Amino acid sequence: MAEQTASPAVVAAPAARSSFNFAPLVVWPLVAVAVALPFISNAGGGLISNFSFLQLSLVIVYSIAVLGLNLLTGFNGQISLGHGAFFAVGAYVAAILIKHFDIPYWSVLPVAALACFVVGYLFGLPALRLEGHYLALATFALAIAVPQFLKYRHFEAWTFGVQGITLRRVRGPEWTGLNTDQWLYLVVLLIAVLMFWLARNLINSRAGRAMMAIRDHHMAADTMGIDTARTKAITFGISALYTGLAGALHAIIFKFVSPDSFPFPLSISFLVGGVVGGIASLPGAVIGGAFVQVIEKYADALTKTISQMVHLPIELQPWTIYGIVLIILIYVMPSGIAGGIASLWARLRGR
């Protein structure tokens, strides 16, 4: 029992370690296509709607947020039920800077990211003493507390309290010929590529191996001379940086932040996205981001389709479908979709 509580995020063997090297064959061509997408769309006379670009941007934003959680939970073994808090902090830092100081949107991104790193690091320090369920509670509390702080009376001059902050629309440079949705998609995409590349390098570095050693065996890592406390706190900071950056992008895309934009379920959906995608895997973060965007928002549409096909005695609600999908996914792929695909791939190659 002691052993299990010590590392709550017991993760199935990392699937990404397979001999198959994704990057050159799959990832870079995909990125190239993704970057070209808005230009292809415009050349074809608007093949892809603005709304689709919005949705793609959101998938990417949530992927970055889930990646932040993955670094902490998947690669370092610290659970968090409260990453929505960092998302909110990032969003508010960006919104406040843009609103009060009229700073261009692109320059607030590093500031928001850095601010979240500091918040995450500081939160990570006392959290060092907390493990497993205790850390879950502490992060849970953080997710509840941050929206409260945004409403706090003495901060209202900055946060506008419950009303929230409305921002101006961002416009892409003239020469690109891209509209707002397309431009933001491109910005978000390029930032995501950078952040994922950095995360990959981090994981493959000495520091990354230390992170995972702590996850797999805390005490052994300690005795091996790894500064576990420092590593864990810094990981917390980096994790918050990723999720906070995603929050800042989210604020810029929606041009609006308010305490109601970051309710507790947001934190839960990041966790769910991370686990369902594959918690210790970079492709898993992308799948998780897509899951957050697609299933939660479109469980509603699915509900309506089902209700039209079969006549049920009671009204079917979106959360019922959502819950059932979650349980089925965990049944079929207990270590996430990325892990599921990897093991399927391994089996195919094994033949």
Place this chain on the structure above:
Amino acid sequence: MEQFLQQMAAGLANGAIYACVALALVMIFVSTDHINFAQGEMAMFSTYVAWTLIQAGTGFWLALLLSVAASFIVGVLIERAILRPLHNAPVLSIVVVFIGLLAIFHSMAGSIWTHTLKTVASPFPAVKFPGSSIIGPHQIGMIAVTVALLFVLFAFFRFTPLGLAMRAAAQNPASARLVGVSVDWMLALGWGLAAAIGAVAGAMVAPAVNLDPNMMAGILLYAFAGALVGGISSPGGAVAGGFIVGLLENFVAFIGDRIETWTGYYIIGNGEKLTVALIIVITVLTLKPSGLFGRVDVKRV
């Protein structure tokens, strides 16, 4: 002074709510090491069952008894059907399953009973007595039921063969198996018990806060905090923890209000009481990680 007593009474009454739910959390934790995030929603669902029976004219206590029995069976079934096949899955995957269950119970309650607020009349007589302006009959009843529940559980685990078997299965599954205890079924019974306790908690909460599918949303967090601060491996600790959290949040608001009255400056109030209460709880936990009344686990390497 009167206000102080009233705030204390209100804190104890809220604490009783948290204590009940915390007790249910502990039941599942001791046997499986999991925090069941769907516990609150399951309790809410059980309360709707009780409400339906009351509407049908069974009277409160019979309705409660029936809903406790039904919840017990459903709890056992959930463990057998949904969690048993996943006993080797990573912990986080189980958490996601709990979230799935939470979503299902929550939305099904809305589907079946609509989201319109329902009321449950208090089973305790609305009498006036000296001091009833400080603590009402329902609050007293709620606290009494919580404490009684704790004693029943204590007796069950200490003196009945089944209770002893359950404890054995939770504390040392391998040895329990050797002496012929069916560990699998004990886990399922733990789930059943938790669901049954949740049903009691829900029926006690509903007259105070009214019944709707969101009834337990806020309460679960307090109960979670209560269970941890008291020591999540001990039922007595969880109950004490629930009361502590209830008192704490009321006093935070009370003190904040006093400060504002005296100094005219607003520092903390009801908006921040939850946050401050949680910060205190977490601080306690960083200093005493096994909770105030929990046992210390020695790590084996």
Place this chain on the structure above:
Amino acid sequence: MTKTTRRSVIIGGSTLAAGQVIGMPAIAQAKKYDVGATDTEIKIGNTNPYSGNASSYGNIGRTLDAVFKMVNDQGGIGGRKINFVTYDDGYSPPKTVEMVRKLVEVDKVLLLFQTLGTPPNTAIHKYMNDEKVPHLFVATGASKWGQPKKFPWTMGWQPDYATEGAIYAKHILATKPGAKIAVLMQNDDYGRDYYNGFLAGLTKANEKMIVSRATYEVTDPTVDSQMIQLKNSGADVFFNITIPKFATQAIKKAHELGWKPVHYLNNVSSSFSTTMRPAGIEACQGIILALYRKDVADAQFADAADVKAFRAFMAKYMTASDYKDDLHNYGYSVAHTLIEVLKKCGNELTRENVMRQAANLKGFEAPLLLPGIKINTSPTDFYPIQAVRLARVKGEGFELFGDVLASEST
């Protein structure tokens, strides 16, 4: 085949009538459409919280859907069926933005109707006006929805919270000048709007009358602690800005504590069966509140034609729901306001004409409004309902008193 003929006859008939009223020669009016409207269909978009913390409000969306179903069963509006597309936004502003963009850009609705909540509507306010899509009769009482100059495509419906708050304040000043006031409010924009209106009504000179103010969060289990604090402030007037769940608790707790202030309750919790009855009839006696709709369970309105029609509608189209839930009442009334606007649009179903007609309602008596309360709008007045009546809980119902109070906040 026969169907088409009949429809064209109906269309012809209605144009004729419209032409005569305005006094123009009765030439068949040319049909004009924007996206979302055709000869056979009018597409209307909506978001509602069907999931999450605010999911009880989803009953409004369900009622709207049912009302439009009823209208379609009766032949639609001018022969056109209403296609009501409603999405779940979980009361989360970003999700609202996304769903509304889907409604406007993908589903291509003619107009947006009754999107719910102040934060969600704030998030789409600018977008709707940039896109020039009618954003009609939003389901929130904030006062910012009536700014025809700045936001010509957005219009509210219900009396705004600030005005209502000011009405209570004025009543207190008139009836109890030396009052010591305690306020309980939800810690969000809704509570804030009421409170600010209340402050404005008191005027700066009298702000000191407020001796204590406590807030609560929707996730709080109870407001007992707040009530104790307010009682002990020594206040003799209590302004209760809470949703039904907490209004019930507050009324009950005040009664238990033996605190008997003059109690003002916001209209949000004005439903007798969801607030007063659960709190206990005895504890509610004398509570003062502002009303603009009839309580359908109130005996004094039992024989009114609109109440009967509403109950028949609930019995046929919303069998599983409780007709006494005030949200159904609200949805029914507001849906009929939109139907009136669409009827007035005739064959010119353009976004511009929809706004023109919405801003040209004169003395329209939507079903379930209290006697004497009418809907009036103009190009400079985007507050459809601006009148309320004060009422007091007496016995098992409301006793209206005083005149119809019209506000001055235009």
